[in-house]
Amino acid sequence: MPELPEVETLCRQLQRVITDRMISDLVVHDLRLGRIESPTGKKILKVSRRGKGLEITLSGGQRLCLHLRMTGTLFLHRSDLPLLPHTRFTLSFGDEQISCIDPRRFATLTLRDAPGGDLPPLPDPLRGLSTDCLIELAGKRRLPVKAFLMDQKVIAGIGNIYACEILHRAAINPLREACSLSRDDWRDVTKAAEAVLTRAVECRGTSISDWRDLFGQPGLFQHELAAYGREGDPCPRCGKIIVRRRLSGRGTWFCPSCQR
């Protein structure tokens, strides 16, 4: 569920809601997450996003690092609400608390000590994406361009939904080898990535089935999907039929007519 726009949405909402507040408790309900000592009494200094990951910096320098993987969500509610199904941990601020709900249990939470140093920054499409950089990274790589875009070392934050949407907008066939794209193709990909992701953030993400933001509201970008999940529908650009293929183990939707 959470790709860059969904995590960015949570990040902005958390900044508004928990910055400067004091943690009253952190309870881990799923032992799969490991044992984490509650940073009770620490204050939230900063909430930031690294790729699809969230980092919460605490007074004293520790950082809570959360990755929601496939099905993780965060939900803000009153602290007296009974535990919701699939709750993995709860972070409390007095009478309000945030639950992490994650049916598939892939999400990860770690508490890092300050001296570990800052992790290197990731290439991020919301902080400027360079066409030259993509060309350089693609080099002679022969994997499908869609798999290349989903490589988090290349561009952090793009997952299956947005890879399909970006390539549709750029009119590039997702099966093409990364090294086969021209400079103009890469410029189109760069522009499409910025446009699609910016718009998806404005929409607070894509609610295909169960994605909800911090306040339980669905996103709206599912109404603007051109390719993802639309097998059999007409392509919004050329009217031909969208097809679905399996590519590196993932469902991949595109228009074979106008994506070349």
Add this chain to the structure above:
DNA sequence: CGAACGACCTGTTCGC
């Protein structure tokens, strides 16, 4: 080294 694939989990949907 690059790329494909299975594993990690649970819930939902689809086909017979």
Add this chain to the structure above:
DNA sequence: TGCGAACAGGTCGTTC
């Protein structure tokens, strides 16, 4: 209706 198979937003380790 019931049941098993296939599939689902991500990443990591292994294998070829």
